[in-house]
Amino acid sequence: MSDPVMENSWLAGLNAADLAPSEVASIRLLDQDIVVWRSEDGSLQAASDRCPHRGTKLSLGEVRGSQLMCPYHGWMFDGDGNCTYRPAHPAGRVREGCLRAFATCERYGVVWVCLGDPPVEPDWFQEFDESGYQSVNSAPRLVHASGPRIIENFLDMAHFPFVHPGSLGAEPQTEVRDYSVTVTEGGVEAVDCVFWQPASGPTAVDGGDVEYTYRVAHPFVATLTKWPVDGAPNFSIMLVASPVDEVSCRAWMISAFSESLDAGSFHDFNEAVFDEDVPILESQRPQRIPLDPAAEMHQRADKLSAAYRQYLQALGLTYGVLPALPR
Ligand code: FES
Ligand SMILES: [Fe+2]
CATH class of the missing domain: 3.90.380.10 (Naphthalene 1,2-dioxygenase Alpha Subunit; Chain A, domain 1)
Known part of the structure; x- marks a missing residue:
């Protein structure tokens, strides 16, 4: 069930210490599977945990640089939800916006995810x-x-x-x-x-x-x-x-x-x-x-x-x- 109040709020996802650079986590928020990954440089990305190719959980994949690679056929996704590379067709073009990407922030040792329009960052503590x-x-x-x-x-x-x-x-x-x-x-x-x-x-x-x-x-x-x-x-x-x-x-x-x-x-x-x-x-x-x-x-x-x-x-x-x- 969708609820704009919740979708447009920061939702606690996981503890920041549980996601080291190049690590991937799978969480479930508001009945949806979400993949969260941390790039090699420490920045956070979140997206729908479902590969648009054949429905595999992307959280089974691995981080390459700042991108997430699907475990099945190796499609690469950036933090904006673009598919940047398909290994079976190395010369293929970038496919934009094929994955729903979500806003993230890190505060109070927690990774927060917003599934809609993100409000100002958490300031409750x-x-x-x-x-x-x-x-x-x-x-x-x-x-x-x-x-x-x-x-x-x-x-x-x-x-x-x-x-x-x-x-x-x-x-x-x-x-x-x-x-x-x-x-x-x-x-x-x-x-x-x-x-x-x-x-x-x-x-x-x-x-x-x-x-x-x-x-x-x-x-x-x-x-x-x-x-x-x-x-x-x-x-x-x-x-x-x-x-x-x-x-x-x-x-x-x-x-x-x-x-x-x-x-x-x-x-x-x-x-x-x-x-x-x-x-x-x-x-x-x-x-x-x-x-x-x-x-x-x-x-x-x-x-x-x-x-x-x-x-x-x-x-x-x-x-x-x-x-x-x-x-
Ligand atoms: S299912 Fe993800 S690349 Fe094929
Ligand atoms: Fe109590």
Whole structure:
């Protein structure tokens, strides 16, 4: 199903470190097979992963210079989708535009791909660029849930004591205190989100109130910044959901945190938390998030979730959601 909102957005494709010069990757975005390759000089190219000659997956081919060679009969394609060479007919002319080529960019250690008209490059994660901070990208994992279900879970505090007992929450400290939500120019932001946690981060030993700020500036991307109680510096996480199809994503986290923290334990802590979320996410029905407020019940703690759903509705998103019908 095509959705102009998604087609004209940057979609997370893969971690940039997983694509070295002259390497090829196959990904699936919005129900389409996409080949991404990195030229010898490091530049990125993306195109439809289907050879126009006999339908072979181009991602089985190899990079020659800046071009991709089909594994079957050796046709060569440049990053603009032109077929520049057919070995069976060495004197043949260039065939222009025979392959759909897509825009790419590299930001936050992620290769982003746009299947339509690319907007300005991603600028959703200021903390990533702060001095004194290091970053780690987790590995993409396939989650059988729609992007909006995955993002909404990331914005939800009320589940902490039940899904993450002992780390992000613990009974009986279950209350979600009031917090502020603002609809910003490009999305949604929540501040003063305070919650009691038994272990607020990888170095925490005592429980206490922690504070979060949440931001959404893309339907399938959210960031949080968290201030632990143990005097440790704040840290930030960006969650990206890369839409394989309407009801499954490859999801992963890009974390920015103080150089004083150990990257390995930080990564492992966040992965363990996400391990606990996945069975919940994969159990939710309907898989496409319903944007009609009457379709599911709500509680006061869902203020951010409600604002996120309104944001999706205002964007006109149809992919991975059940749009609210006009009343
Ligand atoms: S199928 Fe790709 S060159 Fe023939
Ligand atoms: Fe969670």
